[in-house]
Amino acid sequence: MVSEEQLTKIRDTIARFPQKRSAVLPVLHLVQEELGWLSPQAQDYVAELLGLPPIKVHEVASFYTLFNKKPVGRYHLQVCTNIACMLRNSGEILQAIQKKLGIKPGETTADQRFSVSTVECLAACGGAPAMQVNSDYVENLSTERLTAYLAELP
Numbered sequence: 001m002v003s004e005e006q007l008t009k010i011r012d013t014i015a016r017f018p019q020k021r022s023a024v025l026p027v028l029h030l031v032q033e034e035l036g037w038l039s040p041q042a043q044d045y046v047a048e049l050l051g052l053p054p055i056k057v058h059e060v061a062s063f064y065t066l067f068n069k070k071p072v073g074r075y076h077l078q079v080c081t082n083i084a085c086m087l088r089n090s091g092e093i094l095q096a097i098q099k100k101l102g103i104k105p106g107e108t109t110a111d112q113r114f115s116v117s118t119v120e121c122l123a124a125c126g127g128a129p130a131m132q133v134n135s136d137y138v139e140n141l142s143t144e145r146l147t148a149y150l151a152e153l154p
């Protein structure tokens with residue numbers, strides 16, 4: 001399911017916990033890091049690695065929005081729409097993304113390059129409006145900064 005290199009990271013992570021089951025969150029992160037999302041099969045794989053009933057892993061994966069339960073594009077734009085960001089025009093940022101990329105939250109561009117989602121507070125309120133792109137944060141967004149950021153992505 002994952003590369004040998006990623007499996008080594010997963011095994012090292014599991015070894016740091018007194019009980020395998022306690023590693024469920026970091027292991028889900030590591031599997032998603034490599035596969036880009038957590039298919040039902042990937043969740044079953046994590047359950048097998050941790051010796052857990054699959055339903056226990058499905059419960060965790062489905063609870064957290066940061067785990068992708070369907071495929072996402074190479075760049076997953078997660079726009080915070082919570083209060084601090086909303087007051088600093090995250091709605092404009094979201095509209096600009098939709099206009100530029102032609103996709104709405106929950107959708108992926110046809111070339112699989114971009115997905116967009118709305119998320120709750122990213123704990124970056126001081127840099128509102130904020131957006132998470134994969135594991136990076138982009139803060140103090142404006143439509144101009146957004147355009148420049150998207151243009152610089154490889």
Ligand code: FES
Pocket residue numbers: 080081082083084085086120121122123124125126128129130
């Ligand atoms: S409200 Fe957007 S980062 Fe906190």
